[in-house]
Amino acid sequence: MLNILYFASFREMLGTANEELPATYQTVNCLINELAARGDSWRQALLDNQNLQIAVNHDVASRDTMIKAGDEIAFFPPVTGG
Amino acid sequence: MLNILYFASFREMLGTANEELPATYQTVNCLINELAARGDSWRQALLDNQNLQIAVNHDVASRDTMIKAGDEIAFFPPVTGG
Amino acid sequence: MTSYPHIKIQSEDFDLTTEVAKLRQGHKDIGAVVSFVGTVRDINEGDEVSVLELEHYPGMTEKALEKIRLEAHERWALESSVIIHRIGKMYPCDQIVLVAVSSRHRENAFYAAHFIMDYLKTNAPFWKKETLPDGNERWVDARISDKEAEQRWAS
Amino acid sequence: MTSYPHIKIQSEDFDLTTEVAKLRQGHKDIGAVVSFVGTVRDINEGDEVSVLELEHYPGMTEKALEKIRLEAHERWALESSVIIHRIGKMYPCDQIVLVAVSSRHRENAFYAAHFIMDYLKTNAPFWKKETLPDGNERWVDARISDKEAEQRWAS
Numbered sequence: 001m002l003n004i005l006y007f008a009s010f011r012e013m014l015g016t017a018n019e020e021l022p023a024t025y026q027t028v029n030c031l032i033n034e035l036a037a038r039g040d041s042w043r044q045a046l047l048d049n050q051n052l053q054i055a056v057n058h059d060v061a062s063r064d065t066m067i068k069a070g071d072e073i074a075f076f077p078p079v080t081g082g
Numbered sequence: 083m084l085n086i087l088y089f090a091s092f093r094e095m096l097g098t099a100n101e102e103l104p105a106t107y108q109t110v111n112c113l114i115n116e117l118a119a120r121g122d123s124w125r126q127a128l129l130d131n132q133n134l135q136i137a138v139n140h141d142v143a144s145r146d147t148m149i150k151a152g153d154e155i156a157f158f159p160p161v162t163g164g
Numbered sequence: 165m166t167s168y169p170h171i172k173i174q175s176e177d178f179d180l181t182t183e184v185a186k187l188r189q190g191h192k193d194i195g196a197v198v199s200f201v202g203t204v205r206d207i208n209e210g211d212e213v214s215v216l217e218l219e220h221y222p223g224m225t226e227k228a229l230e231k232i233r234l235e236a237h238e239r240w241a242l243e244s245s246v247i248i249h250r251i252g253k254m255y256p257c258d259q260i261v262l263v264a265v266s267s268r269h270r271e272n273a274f275y276a277a278h279f280i281m282d283y284l285k286t287n288a289p290f291w292k293k294e295t296l297p298d299g300n301e302r303w304v305d306a307r308i309s310d311k312e313a314e315q316r317w318a319s
Numbered sequence: 320m321t322s323y324p325h326i327k328i329q330s331e332d333f334d335l336t337t338e339v340a341k342l343r344q345g346h347k348d349i350g351a352v353v354s355f356v357g358t359v360r361d362i363n364e365g366d367e368v369s370v371l372e373l374e375h376y377p378g379m380t381e382k383a384l385e386k387i388r389l390e391a392h393e394r395w396a397l398e399s400s401v402i403i404h405r406i407g408k409m410y411p412c413d414q415i416v417l418v419a420v421s422s423r424h425r426e427n428a429f430y431a432a433h434f435i436m437d438y439l440k441t442n443a444p445f446w447k448k449e450t451l452p453d454g455n456e457r458w459v460d461a462r463i464s465d466k467e468a469e470q471r472w473a474s
Contacts, residue, residue, distance in 0.1 A: 005221070007219065007221055007289065007291060008219055008291035008293070008303055009291075009303045051306075053289075055221070055224055055289070058221075058223050058224035058227045058228075059224075059227070060287075074221060074224065074289075076221070076289060076291070077291065077303070077306070078286075078305075078306030079285075079286065079287070079288060079289050079290055079291060079306065080290065080291050080292045080303075080304045080305070080306050080307075081218065081220070081249060081260075081261070081284060081285065081288050081289075081290025081291070081292065082202050082249075082260070082261050082281060082284050082285040082288070082290070087376070089374065089376055089444065089446060090374055090446035090448070090458055091446075091458045133461075135444075137376070137379055137444070140376075140378050140379035140382045140383075141379075141382070142383075142442075156376060156379065156444075158376070158444060158446070159446065159458070159461070160441075160460075160461035161440075161441065161442070161443060161444050161445055161446060161461065162445065162446050162447045162458075162459045162460070162461050162462075163373065163375070163404060163415075163416070163439060163440065163443050163444075163445025163446070163447065164357050164404075164415070164416050164436060164439050164440040164443070164445070179336055180335045180336045180339055180354070181334055181335045181336040181337075182336075184335055184356065188358070188412070192360075192361045192411060192412060193360055193361065193362055194358055194360065194412075195357060195358055195359075195360045196355065196356070196357060196358070197354075197355070197356040197358065198353065198354070198355050198432070199335070199352075199353070199354045199356075200351065200352070200353050200425065200428075200429070201339065201351070201352040201354075202350060202351060202425070203343070203349055203350055203351070203352065204350075205347075205348055205349065205350045205423065206347045206348065207348060256347060257343070257347060257349075268360065270355065270357070270433075270436055271433075271468065273355075274355070274429065274432070274433045274436075277353070277429070278425075278426075278429045281425055281429075313426065
């Protein structure tokens with residue numbers, strides 16, 4: 001399985017903080033395409049968003065990053081701490 | 083009168099922290115020439131010293147600074163605070 | 165789970181004197197300590213702010229901050245450093261973040277603390293949500309100036 | 320005699336938290352506080368140091384520090400600033416000097432605090448005398464690196 005996390009405005013917009021999905025995606029991009037098919041807010045947040053931030057297993061990642069079973073994939077907007 | 087102050091290594095080398103002198107010098111340079119005539123340590127500290135620091139009335143000054151009665155003139159080495 | 169003793173994510177406030185004392189402990193050859201404290205401003209984007217809520221990504225936050233901290237130690241000769249970031253609800257004038265760095269000479273400490281803050285702003289997974297006096301909430305937008313500040317350090 | 324409330328020359332130690340609280344008092348629109356604390360190192364020029372004695376030029380010191388402080392306020396948008404410098408006898412690990420600066424955004428506070436320290440080092444009339452473990456005393460030499468650090472700020 002994959003553990004998928006959504007933070008901040010993404011969590012609110014998508015109405016979910018985390019979910020599990022089967023590990024049937026080779027790359028982050030494949031996963032995003034699948035999620036974006038769920039509807040407008042999903043497409044806007046994950047596919048049409050130039051500022052999408054991605055982390056795989058707590059490291060910054062990109063759409064091309066490879067993923068495998070057991071990975072934790074997080075989607076979030078640009079950070080605003082400090 | 084002029085109030086003359088010596089600080090740090092100058093005070094120790096010259097054996098005095100302050101003295102009063104008649105205000106008969108037009109510039110700091112004239113005063114320095116007079117003081118340097120007192121002996122070797124005076125000449126070394128005030129005349130031969132590339133690093134001599136001068137203040138007139140609490141402001142940084144130079145050998146060319148004009149002085150007048152009531153002025154406070156200080157001589158000291160480069161500062162090392164902080 | 166990896167432990168990061170020089171990184172603290174906490175909801176409680178922190179005391180500057182106490183944290184700097186800990187930072188210096190066991191390091192006699194310190195001549196300079198630079199501390200940065202970020203505080204909640206009561207105005208943002210022209211609007212009054214009543215509450216600021218800080219969300220973060222547990223696990224990734226600690227890892228990202230430790231990476232930034234270690235990069236600072238690689239770039240400058242530092243004796244010690246600490247990063248404390250608060251999460252949860254905060255109010256105007258509250259302390260949000262502390263970066264404190266010690267070194268033999270001041271220049272390294274100034275640069276390192278500034279670097280850590282600039283990188284933290286764009287690389288550590290924290291998000292701010294503001295509540296305005298009318299009760300409306302909004303997520304704070306990332307600043308382009310923060311991205312530019314980070315990029316100045318590119319070597 | 321002119322009073323300089325943001326300049327303190329004192330033999331007593333200072334508390335960082337207390338001084339930063341005073342610095343922030345009455346300024347709500349502060350987002351950043353940068354503090355520099357200079358401390359007595361136990362090693363200088365390769366020798367162990369037992370005691371450090373700070374001498375200054377009363378009157379000129381306050382004037383010189385206030386001039387540096389005001390120049391920082393002219394160069395950067397600052398909310399408030401304070402300079403505390405101790406005089407008299409100090410020992411390894413003791414605090415010598417505090418420069419603390421507040422501003423809306425961090426960049427101004429970092430630059431201003433660094434600038435004030437670099438100028439203080441070469442323009443404020445303080446002198447350090449070290450006592451070594453064998454009882455020998457020596458005046459600390461000015462560093463060329465401090466003069467170079469000051470000159471980087473020339474505009």
